[in-house]
Amino acid sequence: MTMNVSRLLLVLLLWPLAVMADGIASPSPERVARGAYLAKAADCAGCHTASSSGAPYAGGLEMASPFGIIVSSNITPDRETGIGTYSYEDFAKALREGVAPGGKGLYPAMPYPAFAKISDDDLHALYAFMMHGVPPVRHRPPETKVPFPFNQRWALRLWRLAFAPKQPFQPHADRDASWNRGAYLVQSLGHCGSCHTPRGIGYQERGYNESSKTFLSGSLNDNWFAPNLRADPGSGLGRIAQEDVAAFLKTGHGAGVVAYGSMVEAIEDSTQYLTDDDLRAIAVYLKTLPATGAADGVFDASQAPGRLKTRAPDVAPEQGAAVYAGFCAQCHRSDGKGVKNVFPVLAGNPSVISEDTTSLIRLIVEGGNSPATIHGPPRQSMPPFAGRLTDAQIAQVLTYVRASWGNDARAVTTNDVASFRSTIHK
Ligand code: HEC
């Protein structure tokens, strides 16, 4: 009897402490650490940090969208300029529904259609990290100014009702744990579809999971083409082994393909930090997505090397060969095989033979660099050719690259290059 009373007293005394430890006042270090990992998986810092020496999570990054330039918010726990006054419920509503306190509808530049699928447990850990693992920074990013009618934030709530998924991720009982983990990471935190899934007329992603045939089938965003991640053998991941997909996400190098464009930041800020188990799970899941079946510059090793195919009358492939020999072969080699872990392979490289050639033209014009990661080879760069090659020469060399060594993709025209250059470098 006395035992029970003293126990009761003890429980009453310790209860407030227990509540605090449970996350209301001060969550456990383990939970904060798990939230930090999830924030990497979701790349919160990538979008919420201004590129030029901005404080992490203090916002101010300008993001191009069809609505205009959207500026990311300060999500440090500063009470005036950040999210310091957010309750957990406020946080969950912003992440899953795209509605910030006060009913402010958020632009889908914040990937809440994907974050709607984050589990309750993960969302609690993310909240714990944002509130207790991130130092508050007083900083008011410039306001987003987009033209009418897109400046009507209330309309964004209707957009969500019409277009965005609302349900948390549902595991598939007929699939194993690894597949389900991969599906969850790709669809929710990883928001891979926000770049890799084509958009519909309402800017919605055309598919948010494997039940859609267009999910992750390739899309153009901010003048980078994010390729097809389905099983198509040419411009998809059909010939890239599961281990190579995982290695690519960890180091930016896999099967001779090297990351470039907006995927460089996705790897540097986010995927390189994932555990090997999580990376394997993502690769397992991606490798189960069926091919779209679209004609895709399919690579057939039995084809005679050097076979050229051109569907554009104004491009002379022989001249392309000369440009290649003079400007490209020193790195990518005359057989298009590149140098392992240094210069990418061009023969059979899915993104080289994709139907959409925006990324290729942009890379030749601007140059680029491979990612620098903890476990990968050092950063390498490709020089810009803007001042050294004419539009016609760029078209010729890309046509040559897309039609050599078994590659069999449509030609690039001088007009393709010229119109791209006038869009991006006004
Ligand atoms: C792809 C870019 C991107 C990623 C990734 C991203 N955000 Fe955002 N987020 C934005 C943009 C842009 C806004 C501002 C939208 C607006 O003004 O309508 C925003 C707004 C927010 C807001 C609303 C703040 C307010 O009151 O205005 C919160 C909270 C938020 N993000 C949290 C997060 C968290 C937590 C993560 C990671 C789990 C994350 N975001 C990942 C782009 C991103």
Ligand code: HEC
């Ligand atoms: C900010 C936009 C963006 C996001 C987010 C993004 N990607 Fe990419 N991704 C790209 C672009 C652009 C390329 C093409 C450049 C390249 O091959 O590196 C690419 C390339 C790839 C490739 C190589 C494909 C090939 O055929 O060469 C893989 C694999 C990939 N992404 C997987 C993912 C996964 C998995 C996620 C989510 C965890 C993801 N990406 C998120 C933009 C993005």
Ligand code: HEC
């Ligand atoms: C100094 C070495 C160098 C030269 C010269 C060079 N490249 Fe590259 N190239 C690279 C590197 C490094 C990458 C990876 C770039 C990145 O990550 O942005 C790359 C990437 C590419 C890619 C994307 C493939 C992938 O998987 O990343 C294509 C296509 C390409 N180069 C074509 C060319 C063409 C065409 C020329 C000649 C006009 C050329 N390159 C000249 C080093 C070079």
